[in-house]
Amino acid sequence: MHPIKNLIRGNKLFRKYHFDEFKDDLQELIINGQKPKVLFISCCDSRITTDFMIGSKPGDLFTLRNIGNFVPPYSTDGEFHGNASAIEYAISVLKVSNIIVCGHSHCGACQSLYEDIPDTNDYINIRKWLELGEEAKQITLKNKHLYKNKEEIYKATEKNSIICQLKNLLTYPAIKRKVDTKEITIHGWYYDLMDGSIEYYNEKSNSYENINNYL
Numbered sequence: 528m529h530p531i532k533n534l535i536r537g538n539k540l541f542r543k544y545h546f547d548e549f550k551d552d553l554q555e556l557i558i559n560g561q562k563p564k565v566l567f568i569s570c571c572d573s574r575i576t577t578d579f580m581i582g583s584k585p586g587d588l589f590t591l592r593n594i595g596n597f598v599p600p601y602s603t604d605g606e607f608h609g610n611a612s613a614i615e616y617a618i619s620v621l622k623v624s625n626i627i628v629c630g631h632s633h634c635g636a637c638q639s640l641y642e643d644i645p646d647t648n649d650y651i652n653i654r655k656w657l658e659l660g661e662e663a664k665q666i667t668l669k670n671k672h673l674y675k676n677k678e679e680i681y682k683a684t685e686k687n688s689i690i691c692q693l694k695n696l697l698t699y700p701a702i703k704r705k706v707d708t709k710e711i712t713i714h715g716w717y718y719d720l721m722d723g724s725i726e727y728y729n730e731k732s733n734s735y736e737n738i739n740n741y742l
């Protein structure tokens with residue numbers, strides 16, 4: 528089927544079979560405004576289907592998606608910062624109490640850190656953006672002896688990147704302040720496309736563990 532026709536058909540089915548389920552909640556959210564408790568930062572990857580994988584509903588998540596689920600460090604250079612403004616809005620206006628950086632397996636962004644990106648203007652912004660994964664790559668390569676093959680290196684890079692992005696979150700003064708006062712908790716999650724499972728980053732043990740043991 529034509530990809531757009533497919534989406535139109537999907538919307539018809541959504542309205543017919545599922546919209547009623549959310550109707551009352553949405554009415555309330557329209558009248559009183561959204562009050563999400565979670566800023567969810569994930570990858571643009573089309574295989575990440577947030578509402579399916581964690582059962583979130585309208586109003587639950589303020590979502591920021593970008594290539595690689597990267598967090599650009601805080602900047603005051605006055606340029607257009609779409610990612611940073613979404614983060615600021617979540618923190619300062621919506622006052623979310625949780626930030627989840629959700630990376631994933633088979634991430635094209637992390638893999639491309641090991642590939643040559645064409646040096647042309649058609650890729651100029653991708654090349655720049657991928658610099659945000661460089662630290663994770665370097666950390667991974669330092670421990671290269673631990674990994675048997677490329678796949679394991681990519682996986683380690685994906686997981687190390689989440690930790691780097693959590694660190695970048697703390698460069699935002701408002702986030703640092705609110706983490707220190709425990710108004711905000713930050714979480715690193717890793718979603719596996721192979722089986723839909725999620726692991727969380729345990730800062731104390733510096734390792735990823737099954738989400739079922741979390742909280």
Ligand SMILES: [Zn+2]
Nearest residue numbers: 570572634635
């Ligand atoms: Zn990705």
